[in-house]
Amino acid sequence: MTVGNPVLTVPLIVAGACLAIPFVAMLWVDSYARLTPALIGIPFFYWYQMLWVLVSTLLTVVAYVIVRRREETVRRERHAGGEEE
Numbered sequence: 001m002t003v004g005n006p007v008l009t010v011p012l013i014v015a016g017a018c019l020a021i022p023f024v025a026m027l028w029v030d031s032y033a034r035l036t037p038a039l040i041g042i043p044f045f046y047w048y049q050m051l052w053v054l055v056s057t058l059l060t061v062v063a064y065v066i067v068r069r070r071e072e073t074v075r076r077e078r079h080a081g082g083e084e085e
Contacts, residue, residue: 015063
């Protein structure tokens with residue numbers, strides 16, 4: 001089996017961005033360090049972070065699906081090209 005250089009593709013960049021966005025959002029504390037607007041009596045500081053738990057989950061699933069599809073594509077191309085896994 002030949003080992004080539006990893007190729008950075010647009011889908012992999014999107015997957016990386018999906019994983020990086022929650023980190024940036026949570027590290028930028030000044031953007032959510034306040035009490036208003038409250039949501040059903042819960043201060044903004046708390047519900048914003050809880051919202052990011054859900055958003056992070058969705059973005060992680062998107063990144064996972066993108067990477068798995070790329071792995072399948074590479075595996076199929078190797079198999080079609082006659083290379084062993």
